[in-house]
Amino acid sequence: MKEIIAIIRSERVEPTKGALESIGVKGITFVNVIGRGRQGGIIHAPDPEATLRREVSVYIMQQRGIIRDSDDPKYHVPVQKEIELGFLPKKMLMIVVNDDEVPLAVDILTQINRSGHQGDGKIFVCPMTDAVRIRTGERGINALS
C-alpha cells in the first residue's frame, strides 16, 4: 500500500474528486492547508485586486523581489519581504491505494490539476504499512476495498 499526498489548488477539488472516483479511488481526505513552494510564495503583487485573487494572479507575481513578467521598471525594485502573503491557501488530499494503482492515480492527479502555472502543487508518494477499517477490523488491502 502507498499513501499519496497531493497539495493542489482549492478550486480543483471537485474535478479531482470526480476523476479519482472514475478510477475507483473512493476514500479521500481533504485538509485545508496553507503553503508555498520553491518560489517562496507570492511576496508582493502590484495590482491589489490581483493580490486578493492571488491563486489566479500567478502571471504578475513577484518572486523573491524580482518581477518576472512585468515590463514596468517601477516593479523591478526589490521589496522587503511582506511575509504574510508568502503562504497561499491550498487543499491537501490524502489517499491510500494499492501499489499497482499508484502510477494511474498520480497520472490522473497530474492531468486534472495541471494549469501550467506555478502553484499547481506537488504529489508525494509515501509507504503505508497498514490500514484498518474501524467498523469491521479488516486489515491491509481489505480495509481499502
Added chain:
Amino acid sequence: MKLIRAIIRPESTPRVIEALEKNSIYAMTRMNVTGRGKEMGITQGSIRYTEIPKEMLMIVLPDDAVTKAIRMIETAAKTSAKDYSTAGNPGDGKIFVTDVEESHTIRTGEK
C-alpha cells in the same frame, strides 16, 4: 527523500520559518492542528485542557538535508525555560520524519 512533520507552538512558527528561509528552504505546507503530548494537555486547577492548538509544518527534503533541517527547527522552536536551568518547556513540540518514495511536480510532471 524524507517528509518532515514538525508540530510546534503557533507563536514559534515565524521563528522556525525564518530559520529555514536563511538556509533557503522555502517550500513547506502549514496547517493548524490541535493535540497533546505525554503530559496529557495542561491542568489548570481542576480544569484540564486536553486539546492544545499547535501548528504543523510539512517539509519534504532530500535525505542529506534532513539532519540539518531538524537541528534548525529544534533550535528555533525551543523556548527558554523560566529559570534557564534547562532549555525548552513541555509543549515545544515534536518532529517526525517519514519516507517519501516519489515526488511529482504537477505543473511539469517531472519526477
